[in-house]
Amino acid sequence: MFDAESLTYDANGLIPAIAQSPEGEVLMLAWMNAEAVRRTLATGKVTYWSRSRQDYWVKGETSGHHQRLIEMRVDCDRDTLLVIVDQAGPACHTNRRSCFYRAVRDGGEVEIMSPMAGA
Amino acid sequence: MFDAESLTYDANGLIPAIAQSPEGEVLMLAWMNAEAVRRTLATGKVTYWSRSRQDYWVKGETSGHHQRLIEMRVDCDRDTLLVIVDQAGPACHTNRRSCFYRAVRDGGEVEIMSPMAGA
Numbered sequence: 001m002f003d004a005e006s007l008t009y010d011a012n013g014l015i016p017a018i019a020q021s022p023e024g025e026v027l028m029l030a031w032m033n034a035e036a037v038r039r040t041l042a043t044g045k046v047t048y049w050s051r052s053r054q055d056y057w058v059k060g061e062t063s064g065h066h067q068r069l070i071e072m073r074v075d076c077d078r079d080t081l082l083v084i085v086d087q088a089g090p091a092c093h094t095n096r097r098s099c100f101y102r103a104v105r106d107g108g109e110v111e112i113m114s115p116m117a118g119a
Numbered sequence: 120m121f122d123a124e125s126l127t128y129d130a131n132g133l134i135p136a137i138a139q140s141p142e143g144e145v146l147m148l149a150w151m152n153a154e155a156v157r158r159t160l161a162t163g164k165v166t167y168w169s170r171s172r173q174d175y176w177v178k179g180e181t182s183g184h185h186q187r188l189i190e191m192r193v194d195c196d197r198d199t200l201l202v203i204v205d206q207a208g209p210a211c212h213t214n215r216r217s218c219f220y221r222a223v224r225d226g227g228e229v230e231i232m233s234p235m236a237g238a
Contacts, residue, residue, distance in 0.1 A: 002223045016135055016148060024143020029135060029199040041223065074228065075218040076211050080148040082219040092195050099194040100201040104121045104160065109193065 004037040008079040017081040027091035028099040065089045123156040127198040136200040146210035147218040184208045
């Protein structure tokens with residue numbers, strides 16, 4: 001049986017979770033505590049712990065941009081999660097598909113992704 | 120100009136960096152401080168800060184499994200990096216291509232990736 005307590009959490013009780021689409025796009029990184037891990041697995045709705053709000057954050061609950069869990073993966077050190085997700089619309093609060101929309105090129109920073117139309 | 124000091128580091132002066140292959144495979148997550156970010160960009164050799172050794176860690180320096188930087192990306196909150204890398208052989212110290220080789224399936228944990236042959 002998978003036990004959320006078997007993961008390694010940081011001093012704040014949190015573990016980073018990378019969200020990736022089945023097509024391979026890294027969408028975002030956010031944080032979970034053990035209860036958020038359990039809720040994500042139990043409900044299939046990817047649930048983070050919001051460090052700014054200090055509360056559970058069911059992704060998409062207010063924005064409508066849900067993340068449905070396809071599979072949760074655990075790394076070798078058990079201190080990072082990779083969640084493969086079916087992402088509705090943009091993952092980023094800027095309405096971009098991914099939060100990683102800036103690239104360092106030629107010593108400067110450039111935007112490589114535009115906000116999604118109608119998102 | 121891109122300035123490593125413009126990123127948001129945690130209380131330990133670190134920022135998580137997700138390493139991904141150009142084909143889309145998430146290989147690992149490790150940590151950088153501002154100087155590791157600068158060294159990575161300056162040398163093209165992906166350089167982390169080892170929290171266990173409390174020292175710089177040029178990926179592959181001892182294992183030979185180098186990571187050559189293809190592109191560094193910055194997320195919306197500037198508190199996570201995504202590095203697209205050319206990974207020589209396995210990224211994981213277990214000789215697996217990726218550190219995320221365990222999946223939670225049917226309530227249990229299964230290995231979904233074997234160590235690389237000859238790695």
